[in-house]
Amino acid sequence: MQAVLERWGGPLPLFEASRAELESLGLRRTAIDFIVDPDPSLIEPDLAWLAEEGNHLVTLNDPAYPALLREIADAPALLYLRGDPAMLGELQLAVVGSRTPTAGGRRAAYDFARHLGGAGLVITSGLALGVDAAAHEGALDGGGRTVAVVGTGLDRVYPARHRELAHRIAERGALVSEFPVGVGPRPEHFPRRNRIISGLSLGTLVVEAAVRSGSLITARLAAEQGREVFAIPGSIHNPLARGCHGLIRQGAKLVEQASDILEELGQLAGVALAVGAEGAAAGGPETGGGERDGEYGRLLDCLGFDPLSMDRLVACSGLTAEAVSSMLLVLELDGQVESLPGGTYFRTPHEEPQ
Amino acid sequence: MQAVLERWGGPLPLFEASRAELESLGLRRTAIDFIVDPDPSLIEPDLAWLAEEGNHLVTLNDPAYPALLREIADAPALLYLRGDPAMLGELQLAVVGSRTPTAGGRRAAYDFARHLGGAGLVITSGLALGVDAAAHEGALDGGGRTVAVVGTGLDRVYPARHRELAHRIAERGALVSEFPVGVGPRPEHFPRRNRIISGLSLGTLVVEAAVRSGSLITARLAAEQGREVFAIPGSIHNPLARGCHGLIRQGAKLVEQASDILEELGQLAGVALAVGAEGAAAGGPETGGGERDGEYGRLLDCLGFDPLSMDRLVACSGLTAEAVSSMLLVLELDGQVESLPGGTYFRTPHEEPQ
Numbered sequence: 001m002q003a004v005l006e007r008w009g010g011p012l013p014l015f016e017a018s019r020a021e022l023e024s025l026g027l028r029r030t031a032i033d034f035i036v037d038p039d040p041s042l043i044e045p046d047l048a049w050l051a052e053e054g055n056h057l058v059t060l061n062d063p064a065y066p067a068l069l070r071e072i073a074d075a076p077a078l079l080y081l082r083g084d085p086a087m088l089g090e091l092q093l094a095v096v097g098s099r100t101p102t103a104g105g106r107r108a109a110y111d112f113a114r115h116l117g118g119a120g121l122v123i124t125s126g127l128a129l130g131v132d133a134a135a136h137e138g139a140l141d142g143g144g145r146t147v148a149v150v151g152t153g154l155d156r157v158y159p160a161r162h163r164e165l166a167h168r169i170a171e172r173g174a175l176v177s178e179f180p181v182g183v184g185p186r187p188e189h190f191p192r193r194n195r196i197i198s199g200l201s202l203g204t205l206v207v208e209a210a211v212r213s214g215s216l217i218t219a220r221l222a223a224e225q226g227r228e229v230f231a232i233p234g235s236i237h238n239p240l241a242r243g244c245h246g247l248i249r250q251g252a253k254l255v256e257q258a259s260d261i262l263e264e265l266g267q268l269a270g271v272a273l274a275v276g277a278e279g280a281a282a283g284g285p286e287t288g289g290g291e292r293d294g295e296y297g298r299l300l301d302c303l304g305f306d307p308l309s310m311d312r313l314v315a316c317s318g319l320t321a322e323a324v325s326s327m328l329l330v331l332e333l334d335g336q337v338e339s340l341p342g343g344t345y346f347r348t349p350h351e352e353p354q
Numbered sequence: 355m356q357a358v359l360e361r362w363g364g365p366l367p368l369f370e371a372s373r374a375e376l377e378s379l380g381l382r383r384t385a386i387d388f389i390v391d392p393d394p395s396l397i398e399p400d401l402a403w404l405a406e407e408g409n410h411l412v413t414l415n416d417p418a419y420p421a422l423l424r425e426i427a428d429a430p431a432l433l434y435l436r437g438d439p440a441m442l443g444e445l446q447l448a449v450v451g452s453r454t455p456t457a458g459g460r461r462a463a464y465d466f467a468r469h470l471g472g473a474g475l476v477i478t479s480g481l482a483l484g485v486d487a488a489a490h491e492g493a494l495d496g497g498g499r500t501v502a503v504v505g506t507g508l509d510r511v512y513p514a515r516h517r518e519l520a521h522r523i524a525e526r527g528a529l530v531s532e533f534p535v536g537v538g539p540r541p542e543h544f545p546r547r548n549r550i551i552s553g554l555s556l557g558t559l560v561v562e563a564a565v566r567s568g569s570l571i572t573a574r575l576a577a578e579q580g581r582e583v584f585a586i587p588g589s590i591h592n593p594l595a596r597g598c599h600g601l602i603r604q605g606a607k608l609v610e611q612a613s614d615i616l617e618e619l620g621q622l623a624g625v626a627l628a629v630g631a632e633g634a635a636a637g638g639p640e641t642g643g644g645e646r647d648g649e650y651g652r653l654l655d656c657l658g659f660d661p662l663s664m665d666r667l668v669a670c671s672g673l674t675a676e677a678v679s680s681m682l683l684v685l686e687l688d689g690q691v692e693s694l695p696g697g698t699y700f701r702t703p704h705e706e707p708q
């Protein structure tokens with residue numbers, strides 16, 4: 001589908017293409033059949049869903065499409081979203097882990113999400129049982145916002161017992177899917193869904209994970225996408241710590257407390273975060289401080305007191321979307337920048353020092 | 355003292371030196387006073403101790419002085435030893451940690467030492483309460499051997515409740531100290547003692563350690579001495595896991611089971627260890643295989659069916675003592691080489707394949 005958009009800049013001219021041209025794009029047979037001989041009944045459920053309040057479609061070329069997700073190799077062409085579309089442009093941290101965590105693991109997911117959600121990061125997860133649910137709940141209970149990327153159409157909730165949680169998420173964040181209305185849960189959907197969870201996020205935190213689990217797939221995808229991977233260690237007698245220990249051996253950052261993550265995301269952008277005594281480094285950045293200062297200067301020069309989208313800031317500063325994302329997080333936590341619903345940013349008005 | 359030995363090749367010519375020459379060597383005032391006007395009563399306790407069976411003095415130039423310890427910057431000039439002096443030439447793993455571990459930490463120290471002691475590594479620790487004691491006991495109970503490096507003269511046992519344990523260690527391994535007979539425990543002795551624990555060993559395993567603890571000093575010394583550092587992770591709610599987590603962040607190898615250590619020491623020497631299914635890597639060495647194979651060939655060429663000391667093997671092969679140590683461990687675990695009490699090595703006689 002990305003090939004289609006690259007060639008024509010949007011889906012509409014497709015309907016004027018020949019079957020041979022469509023086949024050359026590698027489209028699926030069912031998609032070609034629909035394009036050559038459109039049957040409106042096939043998209044009626046989507047259109048009916050879209051007519052409901054709070055439901056949105058976001059295409060790859062839409063300015064509301066999340067910049068970090070657009071960077072990944074197999075970015076979904078279309079996102080179904082229920083809730084606040086501005087969530088997509090917010091700085092996100094993925095929190096994933098076992099569907100059957102220990103009590104300590106569930107608690108860690110909840111506490112980290114509550115703390116980090118309260119600090120301004122959107123907590124993104126997969127609405128699954130266990131760690132996912134604890135992360136969504138922690139973010140909501142901490143007054144933060146959360147995004148659930150699911151493996152079904154958004155007219156359904158899987159697992160069914162998370163109906164109430166899904167409702168809270170749609171009200172205070174967003175439910176997101178690449179699957180059309182009416183699509184049920186299928187095993188092959190979940191690994192696909194995981195690339196969106198990691199792709200939306202600056203980094204992925206793995207709380208508890210067995211060896212060869214879906215959470216490790218998400219972590220691997222995050223690493224392949226050039227994002228940070230964080231893992232919480234545990235007792236060597238806890239089988240659900242094994243996955244995290246394996247990640248740490250492969251280079252994931254070992255984290256003991258939420259401030260470790262804020263500090264790391266801060267260092268990613270080259271400055272020590274002022275996040276309080278607990279997690280703050282005493283000195284400045286270890287390397288590249290001068291250059292980074294220059295990049296911050298460029299970004300701050302682009303920012304004004306009128307809100308700007310991240311895409312505009314990327315274009316203005318000449319920095320990558322990832323760098324701008326993390327620098328905005330740093331500046332926001334530092335009180336120099338504020339964000340508005342809709343994913344726009346402006347400089348915090350300060351009074352002149354006397 | 356090392357300066358003395360380097361200039362004269364031994365301590366005896368000192369007694370012909372002038373006070374000015376002695377001062378130029380940076381010797382302590384009390385040592386100079388003794389050399390200029392020797393008072394035999396000062397060394398009588400040492401001589402009386404040395405006359406007892408099982409007690410030994412090993413000087414830096416003695417062939418029995420451990421090769422790995424000789425490599426460190428501030429190697430002790432003299433070691434007092436009670437037990438089997440051949441222990442000094444054996445391949446050692448230091449196991450250190452908190453004096454007040456959790457039940458799980460104590461158990462881990464015991465289990466790792468029991469397993470690794472049984473696999474042929476000498477377990478070296480500091481005779482302290484907690485992790486040290488559990489490591490010595492695990493090694494002994496597993497039929498292995500163990501070395502205790504202490505911070506007092508060897509006529510004393512500190513802490514006193516380890517008298518029985520010290521006795522077992524002297525019978526099945528060795529008690530080692532750089533402090534003369536009659537010296538009691540003093541706080542400044544223990545950090546000094548730690549450099550010997552790490553300096554004797556191929557690597558140091560830290561089991562549980564608080565932030566800013568003596569075990570972390572040992573780990574830092576091991577790293578500075580170019581040795582491996584291993585750390586066992588734990589729950590983020592366990593304060594005694596913090597020190598280990600800090601080490602892992604700084605590059606220590608995260609270990610979950612004893613085979614992780616055998617595997618790592620094997621990779622150190624460039625080959626995958628055949629240590630059974632649990633810890634064995636499937637393939638060969640990842641890098642430098644060809645060169646390493648050549649080094650193994652050189653070492654095996656030096657080895658015959660008559661036992662040779664490690665010093666002889668170092669001289670013959672032209673490799674460093676550290677490389678020879680770890681390669682001998684690998685070859686020993688692989689069944690190609692056997693060692694004898696006294697720290698000598700020979701090729702295992704194999705029947706020709708039919």
